[in-house]
Amino acid sequence: MTAPTRATRLDAQHPGDGEAWLDLCRRWEVLQEPFLRTLFTTFPPVRGPLQLLRRIGTAEALRLARFLLLPAKRMGEELFGGEGVRLLLAGNAVHADIPVTSPVSGAYGWLLAMLGQHFGFPVPVDGSGGLADALARRAEAAGARLHTGERVEHVAVSGGRVRSVHTAAGTTVRVRRAVIADVSAPTLYRDLLPPDAVPSWVHRDLDRFAWDTPVVKLDWALDGPIPWRTPEVGGAGTVHVGRGEDGLVRWSAVIESRRLPESPFLLVGQMTTADPSRSPAGTESAWAYTHLPRGVDDPPSADELARRAEGVLERFAPGFGARVRHRTVQRPSDLQDADPNLVHGTINRGTAQLFQQLVFRPVPGLGRPETPVGGLYLGSSSAHPGGGVHGACGWFAARAALRAHGRAGLLHRAATSAVLELLQRSGRE
Numbered sequence: 001m002t003a004p005t006r007a008t009r010l011d012a013q014h015p016g017d018g019e020a021w022l023d024l025c026r027r028w029e030v031l032q033e034p035f036l037r038t039l040f041t042t043f044p045p046v047r048g049p050l051q052l053l054r055r056i057g058t059a060e061a062l063r064l065a066r067f068l069l070l071p072a073k074r075m076g077e078e079l080f081g082g083e084g085v086r087l088l089l090a091g092n093a094v095h096a097d098i099p100v101t102s103p104v105s106g107a108y109g110w111l112l113a114m115l116g117q118h119f120g121f122p123v124p125v126d127g128s129g130g131l132a133d134a135l136a137r138r139a140e141a142a143g144a145r146l147h148t149g150e151r152v153e154h155v156a157v158s159g160g161r162v163r164s165v166h167t168a169a170g171t172t173v174r175v176r177r178a179v180i181a182d183v184s185a186p187t188l189y190r191d192l193l194p195p196d197a198v199p200s201w202v203h204r205d206l207d208r209f210a211w212d213t214p215v216v217k218l219d220w221a222l223d224g225p226i227p228w229r230t231p232e233v234g235g236a237g238t239v240h241v242g243r244g245e246d247g248l249v250r251w252s253a254v255i256e257s258r259r260l261p262e263s264p265f266l267l268v269g270q271m272t273t274a275d276p277s278r279s280p281a282g283t284e285s286a287w288a289y290t291h292l293p294r295g296v297d298d299p300p301s302a303d304e305l306a307r308r309a310e311g312v313l314e315r316f317a318p319g320f321g322a323r324v325r326h327r328t329v330q331r332p333s334d335l336q337d338a339d340p341n342l343v344h345g346t347i348n349r350g351t352a353q354l355f356q357q358l359v360f361r362p363v364p365g366l367g368r369p370e371t372p373v374g375g376l377y378l379g380s381s382s383a384h385p386g387g388g389v390h391g392a393c394g395w396f397a398a399r400a401a402l403r404a405h406g407r408a409g410l411l412h413r414a415a416t417s418a419v420l421e422l423l424q425r426s427g428r429e
Helices: 003-013 018-041 049-068 072-079 085-091 103-121 127-140 185-192 199-204 231-235 245-256 301-317 332-336 392-404 407-415
Strands: 152-158 160-167 172-174 177-182 215-224 238-241 264-271 284-291 322-332 377-378 419-422
Touching: 003 018, 003 085, 003 103, 003 185, 003 199, 018 049, 018 085, 072 185, 072 245, 085 172, 085 231, 085 238, 085 245, 152 185, 160 177, 172 231, 177 199, 177 392, 185 199, 215 332, 238 301, 264 301, 284 301, 301 332, 322 332, 377 392
Parallel strands: 177 377, 177 419
Antiparallel strands: 152 160, 160 172, 215 284, 215 322, 238 264, 264 284
């Protein structure tokens, strides 16, 4: 949907909201390049903020800083009069594990809403495994050798530098230049490295490391489209389901208070709608995920939350259950079994809340891909800027590794360097 078309519909819901949406889009067009440059660069960022200052001036930069710190609920109330468009911000904000009343949640909502408005939410043809397959083909074409299915057991360190990587299958890889670890920060520092290779302050800070909220994911094969009460919803690849604006506040509060929500908020993907290759014509391949409270990841709670999630869908799409031909529930334990990096069924390798973002990710003092061990770099979403399909965490780690050997200009040929990605997974990469 184009911005003018969306603006017309928003204005019909609440006069003035259409023009306010267009104002927000125009702000994005001005700020997009320097903002993304600032966000997707290692700390401390320099060029992005300078470009922003030159473009908008100091006074406007202060207003922007306040804007980015706003909770999603407050941002929506300041910008719009109607609930519909405020839900666009709030629904996108809770793609992360940040309550809509918490600082910086508005920035997440604004960023995802603007990316969706200008670029859509694209998906790989035939499934998300296509991303990994494409990266593998690119690496192999550049001369890399990929080995998967071997769990890394430990990383040897001597003289303050990484020396070798050892797998459970008995493979030893001698390190010539660098290791990029695509694992969670606690796994790297506590499980893979020798205890004496990591400064004591890292271990102390990791005691306060906060995971994001566990995920319960449902997958369905349907013999027809989801029968939404509002037919227009059937054309969307990504749908936010279940709560109004105040309902999202209550849902977040229930999650944060470690209780099971009666009526969970769902992020729903209509995958055949987005990519017709996913299932036969006339059918739908769909999934949804929602969150358990932190510390609650047992199978009975996950099963009960899945039941409640399907009840929510039935309310918004009467007859949904009758169209389900096959159903799979992935509990937190199932997600971790499939990928040991998804600890407790968390998908972001650490909360995205402000106290564990930017220079505080994964812990204060380690806000860059470099680690206290020479030649070892953290390239997972435990590092800045966190989770997503942007690949920035690995990009930063690869740049740092190449720069250390005077080869940053050859980043597009990074697969030919002696950088080993530690893939701590049990399944296909």
